[in-house]
Amino acid sequence: MINHTFPVLGRQIPVRVPQTVDDFRQFQRYVIDRANAGERVAYDTETTGLGTYTSGFRIRTAQFGTPEEAWVLQVEKGDDLQRLATWALRTLPALSMQNRNFDMLASDRHLPGITLEELAPKTVDTYIYTHLADPRRRDQGGVGNGLKDAAAHYVDPHAPDTQGGLIEEFHKIGHTKDTGWPHIDIDNPLYLSYAGGDVILTSRLLPKVEARVRELGINPSLIPFEHEVGFICALIERRGMRINREYTTRLSAELLEESARWAEEAKKYGVANVNSTKQLSEALLGMGEVIPERTDGGAVQVDGKVLKRLADVDKDWEPIESRTPNPLAMAVLRSKRASKWRSSYAEAMLRTADENDRVHPKISALAARTARMAIADPPFQQLPSGKFEVRHAVRADDGHRMISVDYSSVEPRVMAALSGDERMTAAILRGDDLHNLTAASVYGPDFTPGQRKVAKVVQLGVAYGGGAKTIAAQTGLTIQAAQAAVKGYKRTYPQLARYIRSLQAQVIRDGYTLRTPSGRRLVFDRDAAYASFNGEIQSTARDIFAQGLLEIHARGLTPHVLLPIHDEIVADAPEAQAAEVAREIGEAMSMSLRGIPLGTDPDVGGGSWGSLYMKKATTMIENDTWYAANPEEAAAAEARRK
Known part of the structure; x- marks a missing residue:
């Protein structure tokens, strides 16, 4: 011994x-x-x-x-x-x-x-x-x-x-x-x-x-609840997701080339190194950009949020249409994104795949402050929601089709349920588009698509504790225009605004803690009571998603699940059963919160995860690489486009 x-x-x-x-x-x-x-x-x-x-x-x-x-x-x-x-x-x-x-x-x-x-x-x-x-x-x-x-x-x-x-x-x-x-x-x-x-x-x-x-x-019931959720996530992690090694290898090479190409574009504006904040800030200021954000050390801030604002895209890379995009900001963003996608996704998938070319992303079922899940190795949770290139590397099993089931506007519905706002609730029950309602209230009935996008940012920004300054930074609006948009939003949903104020005051009285509807205890920084409604929304949405996962498991559907990500279940099933499995997963996830229905959008794609996004953006068919790797899906996508 x-x-x-x-x-x-x-x-x-x-x-x-x-x-x-x-x-x-x-x-x-x-x-x-x-x-x-x-x-x-x-x-x-x-x-x-x-x-x-x-x-x-x-x-x-x-x-x-x-x-x-x-x-x-x-x-x-x-x-x-x-x-x-x-x-x-x-x-x-x-x-x-x-x-x-x-x-x-x-x-x-x-x-x-x-x-x-x-x-x-x-x-x-x-x-x-x-x-x-x-x-x-x-x-x-x-x-x-x-x-x-x-x-x-x-x-x-x-x-x-x-x-x-x-x-x-x-x-x-x-x-x-x-x-x-x-x-x-x-x-x-x-x-x-x-x-x-x-x-x-x-x-x-x-x-x-x-x-x-x-x-x-x-709440003592959270203990077995979290253990069961964790067990289901372990089952999913063990199964893993199959990758197309040939496509992934080619994707890695093309992302390397793309990063270099956009870096060359940045050089035209005096930025020899896209990772040099000094070069980038000086070049942007030289182009006449106004950047009020500063680092803790007082330097001009040129992080991803600032660059996306200057490039006129939101967090998901969708155009905001609030300003003329800055070409340097866009070039740097694209170069960095291609480099990150190569290392964090393409190379990570090739490195971590098992002997059967399956990757097993690590699923942290209980991760953030709010208990929201996290995905690592590869970090699929960080992929922009509408992008397909990386997702095309993930393939369904032979003879199977990919499935996606996510909640329909879950966060605005949770907002309505928690706040009890009658106008928001009525709009949801009628099936109205909340962002349209907000845009009409702020800009009038003849609002533009760009103004609708601003209204969406305002809705999420106010709910998450962001003021006019934050919204202006995200949208490119002036402070005055952002203030007007915030006032219009609060005018549209007065009960919601009162609930947020009341919740913040209650959190301060309770020592900067909050109990969510499930009985979870959230703790906030002393200067961050403004984030309490955001925390309540995020935590409640996570618990709803986790409860849906438990119901999926109870119905024997876990063997189909490939990944729980954000508010979406990615799965696959034999082609003949895919539509039925998607419907059953959707039914398992559907529930209500304080009278607000939380429905789902089941979707069946082709042989790759990326095919589910093909139907959402017809311009994607122009990618020749994807055509080569997925000819059967490309043909179907082309037919849908025509």
């Missing part, structure tokens, strides 16, 4: 690393005793990285622990140790994990015989409790939801940082915090001590955060 220790609250807690047959029998006795006592045991893995399904990924150690003891199995050393870890996972009736989806999926993929379905029902996730207690990251003023931050707050502020502490060890062997995990010696004493420390801290953290959630009076 190799014995190490891990310090907690001034005591050295034993960390045991079995080596011999007798050692393994002692470990088995430890597991059986914990099982007989019905004791919950913490479980964790040390792996070669985060790419669970990538080539070369492996579990190096599997560790089990209670508050007073930890055992580390060096499963990398042989099949017998892997089988022993599987036996322990099956024998123990109750487990706890920090961020359980990663360890459950790694074990499902790389330990013989263990499955996600077997682990999930008996595992609680300490991350869920920490997020329910305080959803803020540490840099946002919160406790933080990672093991290091949560353990420092709830368990022992002086306990070692079990990841950060290994960086020096990585440096000794010529690696970084990102590259050292597969290379550090598996017998390294600090590595093994910290592996055991993770489960010791997790087992000590659980009762603390359980008590904190009870103390705060958080």
Whole structure:
């Protein structure tokens, strides 16, 4: 037996690393005793990285622990140790994990015989409790939801940082915090001590955060709710999404060329480096642009928001039509976007795809302050909603068609339900277009398409706590015109305006906290009470989406789902069943909130995710690359256009 220790609250807690047959029998006795006592045991893995399904990924150690003891199995050393870890996972009736989806999926993929379905029902996730207690990251003023931050707050502020502490060890062997995990010696004493420390801290953290959630009076039903949502997301992540490797490889090359081409265009205006804020700001000011935004250091701000305003496009790259687009701003935006798409999507898909050319995006079911989900590796959630190029890399399974089901204007409907605004509610029930109603109120019945787009920005801006200054920056309006638009919006929906003011006052009285309709606790910065309605909308919309995901699962439709993204379910199904599956998913997601119907828009496409967007923009058929990679869909799109 190799014995190490891990310090907690001034005591050295034993960390045991079995080596011999007798050692393994002692470990088995430890597991059986914990099982007989019905004791919950913490479980964790040390792996070669985060790419669970990538080539070369492996579990190096599997560790089990209670508050007073930890055992580390060096499963990398042989099949017998892997089988022993599987036996322990099956024998123990109750487990706890920090961020359980990663360890459950790694074990499902790389330990013989263990499955996600077997682990999930008996595992609680300490991350869920920490997020329910305080959803803020540490840099946002919160406790933080990672093991290091949560353990420092709830368990022992002086306990070692079990990841950060290994960086020096990585440096000794010529690696970084990102590259050292597969290379550090598996017998390294600090590595093994910290592996055991993770489960010791997790087992000590659980009762603390359980008590904190009870103390705060958080809706107890959110605990099983979040565990079930997380499990469904793990099932989806395990299935993954098939990519067209040939198309993706070509896309990567073309994005590299596109980035360079637009960078050359920027050079015509004196910007030799599109990433140089100094060159860019000087060139834009030289072109006569007025840029009031400043960085914390006082420099001219030329971030993406500013550039999109100058280029006259919204966050989804749709033209706003409020000014003449600045050609330099557009060139820089396009160059940077092509470069980002290449690294974050095309190259990421090629790098993370498994042996069957399936990518498995990591789905954080409970992520933002508001609990909204996040997608990483690749970050599909950040793709503009109307763009098809990257999405065409994702293919349905053979003989299947792609499906998209999203909510119909879910956020304005949630706004109406929460505020009780009668005019907004009546418009929704009549089926009116809310943006048209706002535009008519602000500009009169003969409003232009550009004014409708401004009205849309105003509606979202006011709801999300943005004032005239923010709206002017997003639309290119003058401050006076933005103020007039805001006044017109509030005149259109007076109850909504009163509700927002009342909610902000209530949040301040309650110590900058808010309870959402689901009982979730949101915490706001002391200078950000204005964001409270935005937080309530976002959080409520997320919980509606998560409830829809649960209903999809209850109907047995999860095997069709490829990705939950924003307010949309991306799925596929055999061609003969696709329309029916889309309809069933849409029905599962549909519900009502305080009398406001929350309907869906099911859509069936062709063989790629991008085909769903083909029907939304006929100009897309002009892309020759897409024609070459998707001839059958291109033909169908051309027929639809004609």
